Amino acid sequence: MTKPHSPAPHSIHDAPANGPVLDPNTLIALLHSIGSGAASDGQPWPERHQMPGRRLALADADCSLAGLRVVLEILLAAQRARENGELEQYVGPRVMEGLIMAALGLTAHASTRLQPEG
Template identity: 45%
Template sequence: MTASPYPHLFATLGDAATRLPDDLARTLEDTFVALQSGNSAGAITLQACLQYIRQGDAADGQPWPGNNRTPGQRLALARIDRANAGLSFLLELLHATERVRVDGDIDQQMGDGAREGLLLACRGLAEYVDVQLRAA
């Protein structure tokens, strides 16, 4: 395996970093390097926050509580919690767009493509929750 040309981005996003366009990845890597330089240990930086979140923060921003589970299980439960919070928000947004579509003014309505995107995002999060439940 070769080393990533974007070590900060890879540390933050993991394998997802390989799916980014090169120009975007380069810009994000440069931003991470600039944000990290000159910061003391424990400083609140964008990269530090993203890495902390990736390591297991739940929807409330805290690590999954309890020591009666393995670190992998706690990480999976935190991911489920975050995905569930995102799914709830997307469903509320989809519900609101449907109400506007039925009863609202035409200038307030979302297009079919946007509603389809919300549905696909909900499906994706639901599938992700299923995968994480099996890991927990």
Template identity: 35%
Template sequence: MTEGPPYPSYAASVNDDDDNPAPELSTFLGCLERIRAGEGADGQPWPDTSLPAGRRLALSRVERAAVGMLTVAEMLHAADRCRSMATPDRQLDDGVVEGLFFAFRGLAELVCRDIRPE
């Protein structure tokens, strides 16, 4: 028996749009609008409704940035492991690694800015 991924999948195929519980997530623009509306990394608005709307939006941005940081950190870890174990033609270019560091730094700066209470 195969299990699905441990995270929710919002990709809808052409064959199951009728069963899609969130039809606005069936299109690229629908997904983009939900993201811009302040949903978190799990695709849902920030769950603590006792906070002001602006704070919930900031925490959603922090969560998305933190997931992005984790992804970039994993990529940098793989690049470092590859650098120590693989031949040069199988390694990432120095410019790509530097770009990953800049992405990580930018995400960390966003987290540091938005995590502080207003």
């Protein structure tokens, strides 16, 4: 019988017993924590009286609102550069529209996740 080419199956969320332990601040580890319901500060939603699905929804909304703040800060800086800066400092109408569309998308996502489930 031939030896299989792939390792034995294991949970994608658990590190293999004999494998290296991931640093929690690596990109992959952070993506896993975000995917498992981490809020914008990287921690799970703190209210334990909520159902797990609701805690995930609140963490998603929290991340969306944190992203929305960043997008709006960039949009405000771009608008101020357009009004007060040199012409080469202006990012252009397509970037401005993209920032506005990103803000709309993040707002819609946060609003959807904050709606009661059921």
